[in-house]
Amino acid sequence: MDFQGFADTKLALELRLSPTPSINPTNHTKKPNPGSDRPHEPSLTLALSGDSCVGSSLSSASVKRERAVENTSGEEEDEDGGVNGKKKLRLTKAQSGLLEEAFKHHTSLNPQKQKQELARDLKLRPRQVEVWFQNRRARTKLKQTEVDCEYLKKCRKILADENKRLRQEIQELKVQKVSQPKYMQQQLPAATLTMCPSCEQIIGDTKTPFTPKPYFFNPFASSSAAC
DNA sequence: GAACATGGTGTCATTACATCA
DNA sequence: AGTGATGTAATGACACCATGT
Numbered sequence: 001m002d003f004q005g006f007a008d009t010k011l012a013l014e015l016r017l018s019p020t021p022s023i024n025p026t027n028h029t030k031k032p033n034p035g036s037d038r039p040h041e042p043s044l045t046l047a048l049s050g051d052s053c054v055g056s057s058l059s060s061a062s063v064k065r066e067r068a069v070e071n072t073s074g075e076e077e078d079e080d081g082g083v084n085g086k087k088k089l090r091l092t093k094a095q096s097g098l099l100e101e102a103f104k105h106h107t108s109l110n111p112q113k114q115k116q117e118l119a120r121d122l123k124l125r126p127r128q129v130e131v132w133f134q135n136r137r138a139r140t141k142l143k144q145t146e147v148d149c150e151y152l153k154k155c156r157k158i159l160a161d162e163n164k165r166l167r168q169e170i171q172e173l174k175v176q177k178v179s180q181p182k183y184m185q186q187q188l189p190a191a192t193l194t195m196c197p198s199c200e201q202i203i204g205d206t207k208t209p210f211t212p213k214p215y216f217f218n219p220f221a222s223s224s225a226a227c
Numbered sequence: 228g229a230a231c232a233t234g235g236t237g238t239c240a241t242t243a244c245a246t247c248a
Numbered sequence: 249a250g251t252g253a254t255g256t257a258a259t260g261a262c263a264c265c266a267t268g269t
Contacts, residue, residue, distance in 0.1 A: 089257075
C-alpha cells in the first residue's frame, strides 16, 4: 500500500476527528459547521427538474415548488407505479455508467447546463441527476473515510511496535549499564554522553550538552532528517 | 454601501424502497 | 415464501454564496 498520498488525507481526517460537536442524532437542527458546506475537503475526503426544473435546486422553497409541479404534471415519470407513490426507480446500467463517467470528470454539476444535458441524455429528470450526484459524493466520502480509518489503524500499530522496541532497547541499555565495571562508569559519566535521536551521533561535550529537539517519530519516513 | 429577499448549490441525516443471500 | 442486511434513490433541513432590489 502506498502511504505517500495520505499526507493530506491524514491531516484532514485529524481535523475531522477534532472535538467538534458533530452529530446530534436526536436533534435534527443543523449544527453550526462552518465551511463544511464548501468543497474544501481534500479529496481525502473521503451532495443532486423539465420546464419546471429549470432553475431547480435543493433550496427548500424551490424544491417544494419543483415537486409540486412534478406532482401535478409528472405522470409520465410513473412508468412503474403510482403517481405520487414512493416508487423508486432503479437506474439502468447504462444510466449509471454514464453518470459514473460524468462523475469522473467532475464530481459536481456546476452549471445548470450540465445537469440539463445529462438529464436529457439519460431521460431522467434533472432533479434525479442532481440527487444521484449528491449520493455519489456521499458514497465517495464514506469510502474515503473507511480508507483513512484503515490507514490510521496501521499507523497506530506501527507506532505501538516502535514504542515496544524502544522500551526494550531502554531495558537493554539499563542492564548493560548495571553490568559495567565501576571504574568505567566513573570514567564515562552517563550525563556527558548524549545521542542525537535524529542522526544517532554521540555528542560528548559536557559544557554544551545536547538539547534534544522535539522529536516525532514518523513511521513512514524513509529516513529521519532532523539533524 | 448596508440590509434584505431570493435563488442556486452544497452537506448531512434520514427515510423508503429494491434487491439479494 | 418470509426475512434481515445492504445498497441507493429520494427527501427535508439547513448553511453559504451570489445577485438583485
